Amino acid sequence: MNNYQLMITADDKQVVLERILQVTRYRGFLISGMNAKVNTGTNIGTIELLVRSERPIELLVDQINKLIDIKEVKVDNSAS
Amino acid sequence: MTTEKKLTGAGLLFNVLEQHGVEHVFGYPGGAIMPIYDALYDSKVEHFLCRHEQGAAFSAVGYARASGRIGVCFATSGPGATNLITGLADALADSIPVVAITGQVATAAMGSDAFQEIDIFGLSLACTKHSFQVTDINDLEKVLHQAFAIALEGRQGPVLVDIPKDIQITEVNRYLDELVNLKNKVKLPPANVGSAIALLNQAKQPILYVGGGVGMANAIDELRDFAKITGLPSVSTLKGLGAIDPEDENYLGMLGMHGTKAANIAVQECDLLIAVGARFDDRVTGKLNEFAPHAKVIHFDIDTAEINKRRIADASILGDLKVNLPALAIPLAITPWQAVCQEMDNNFAWDYNHPGESIFAPAVLNEISNKMPKNSCVTTDVGQHQMWAAQHMVFDDPSNFLTSAGMGTMGFGIPAAVGAQVSRPTDCIIAVSGDGSFMMNVQELSTIKRFQLPVKIVLIDNAKLGMVRQWQDLFFNGRLSETDLADNPDFIMLANAFDIKAKMITKKSQVSAAIEEMLEHDGPYLLQVKIDAQENVWPLVPPNTANDKMMESS
Ligand SMILES: Cc1ncc(C[n+]2csc(CCOP(=O)(O)OP(=O)(O)O)c2C)c(N)n1
Ligand SMILES: [Mg+2]
Numbered sequence: 304m305n306n307y308q309l310m311i312t313a314d315d316k317q318v319v320l321e322r323i324l325q326v327t328r329y330r331g332f333l334i335s336g337m338n339a340k341v342n343t344g345t346n347i348g349t350i351e352l353l354v355r356s357e358r359p360i361e362l363l364v365d366q367i368n369k370l371i372d373i374k375e376v377k378v379d380n381s382a383s
Numbered sequence: 384m385t386t387e388k389k390l391t392g393a394g395l396l397f398n399v400l401e402q403h404g405v406e407h408v409f410g411y412p413g414g415a416i417m418p419i420y421d422a423l424y425d426s427k428v429e430h431f432l433c434r435h436e437q438g439a440a441f442s443a444v445g446y447a448r449a450s451g452r453i454g455v456c457f458a459t460s461g462p463g464a465t466n467l468i469t470g471l472a473d474a475l476a477d478s479i480p481v482v483a484i485t486g487q488v489a490t491a492a493m494g495s496d497a498f499q500e501i502d503i504f505g506l507s508l509a510c511t512k513h514s515f516q517v518t519d520i521n522d523l524e525k526v527l528h529q530a531f532a533i534a535l536e537g538r539q540g541p542v543l544v545d546i547p548k549d550i551q552i553t554e555v556n557r558y559l560d561e562l563v564n565l566k567n568k569v570k571l572p573p574a575n576v577g578s579a580i581a582l583l584n585q586a587k588q589p590i591l592y593v594g595g596g597v598g599m600a601n602a603i604d605e606l607r608d609f610a611k612i613t614g615l616p617s618v619s620t621l622k623g624l625g626a627i628d629p630e631d632e633n634y635l636g637m638l639g640m641h642g643t644k645a646a647n648i649a650v651q652e653c654d655l656l657i658a659v660g661a662r663f664d665d666r667v668t669g670k671l672n673e674f675a676p677h678a679k680v681i682h683f684d685i686d687t688a689e690i691n692k693r694r695i696a697d698a699s700i701l702g703d704l705k706v707n708l709p710a711l712a713i714p715l716a717i718t719p720w721q722a723v724c725q726e727m728d729n730n731f732a733w734d735y736n737h738p739g740e741s742i743f744a745p746a747v748l749n750e751i752s753n754k755m756p757k758n759s760c761v762t763t764d765v766g767q768h769q770m771w772a773a774q775h776m777v778f779d780d781p782s783n784f785l786t787s788a789g790m791g792t793m794g795f796g797i798p799a800a801v802g803a804q805v806s807r808p809t810d811c812i813i814a815v816s817g818d819g820s821f822m823m824n825v826q827e828l829s830t831i832k833r834f835q836l837p838v839k840i841v842l843i844d845n846a847k848l849g850m851v852r853q854w855q856d857l858f859f860n861g862r863l864s865e866t867d868l869a870d871n872p873d874f875i876m877l878a879n880a881f882d883i884k885a886k887m888i889t890k891k892s893q894v895s896a897a898i899e900e901m902l903e904h905d906g907p908y909l910l911q912v913k914i915d916a917q918e919n920v921w922p923l924v925p926p927n928t929a930n931d932k933m934m935e936s937s
Binding site (some may be wrong): 361367 | 687690
């Protein structure tokens, strides 16, 4: 199992968190930690996601990136 | 004297539909969508009442696939909305642009387990490309434009818009003059054109592997030019059928589980695989780590997430095929390999000789294919008859062969044919169905009757869930479990009950005349073709096996 840390920025839509969690589970990544907040000034949400999987992280990054409300997904490689 | 009616959310919906050129929608009314059905009354949009929301969703899919336009369907809240789900999942798997509009209980009642309330927005997450729930009337217009843009942008797909009843009746002003344009949000990395050209030039035994993305990108001409200039031997996926010119001398047919022997062997032996709008689906690859084991890969796609998903690409070419295919169209020196492939194609050609009196379904489908008018559109259901149609009918455009490929959904064929016929009223639409699948959306015969759609239905009747029976015989020691349909209804009487002319044939000698009668008939027609229940689809690559280890008989 590899550990990865993702930093995701998204438009502040109520459903965005649900979409990210659904994609993460479906694509075979376990969530070991999460932190989410919204900047009420800019209306941009930031989600920090700690995930584990045997699969390469690019698979998840590409799929999260396809979600319409996502602005950016960054992988912090220092996490593993 | 008419009093000026104020525009409501429901009226705005139709304004936006008309603005996007929508002429036809498929749907079914109910409580939470009544204001929209009331506004339909004043709209130019033509509504086709289906007899089940799954039928409406598949008709929208068939409409989109046959015409290249967006398919639109309507359903009410709760059970209406959940009935759409299978169709949306099918559209997602095959990347079909559909916009589904669902009614929802009023915003004040939402979250209270109200009558016919279901969280369709939540349910939509796994079966749509994107979805919206409109809880503020001021968002409605923008959301609807976005729904259309998202369905068509990049890799196409279904979008659902859930509209609570109070939003449908709230008065609203239009404020957007311009259509909203979405930018392709995901920045595509630059295409590896240089390395792809190098790979092409080095290859001695390259194969072109064509998928459904070519038709979706409207890049058939570019693909055919690419095939002609490079001279590449080519193979197609189920959804790609029709993209390559069927007359192309280097075309080897479909690959994968029920692919041709020539296609599968050529792919296994190739040293370079050029995948175009294809995604290395498990029905294509067989055992993945033994698929095309000696090949480097060039992968053309519009969806970044498909690159390296199931097979690492040595060069990825992301973006519009219409631009990228011409950029790589260079003549290749592969004459010896072309000759090897052509020889395999000749040696392993289909054989329609079949002993005995009983009807041979592959020959029937091949004869229909030869006799049907140009630009006919064939839909299928799912099972043996589907694979026989894919193998033995010839298509010159993917929009002329509509089959549930990614999802493999029984019940697709009849409603998809309804949608196809609505979108192409003067073309011949033929639904190839099985006796099991036919019953899964049989209520849509009523839609055929109501709109007098001249759909031709070819019912391949083995009185079995044949494909499952085949697997039970081959891989479960012949332990037949729940696959016998000997008690099927009288299909002729059933068709007649919907004013559909019908005929049953049981012997080879009846085939030609029956096909001609069906094709010449003016209105809808059902041809029931009784076949031997023991017939199997060959070749077959057994599960988890390399594609060159196909079975050719039991
Ligand atoms: C909705 C749905 N349920 C179950 C299946 C599994 N399945 C695949 S083929 C098949 C048999 C289809 O029977 P029929 O339509 O008679 O076609 P045949 O194989 O006999 O030609 C079944 C049950 C499916 N693909 N779709
Ligand atoms: Mg059957």
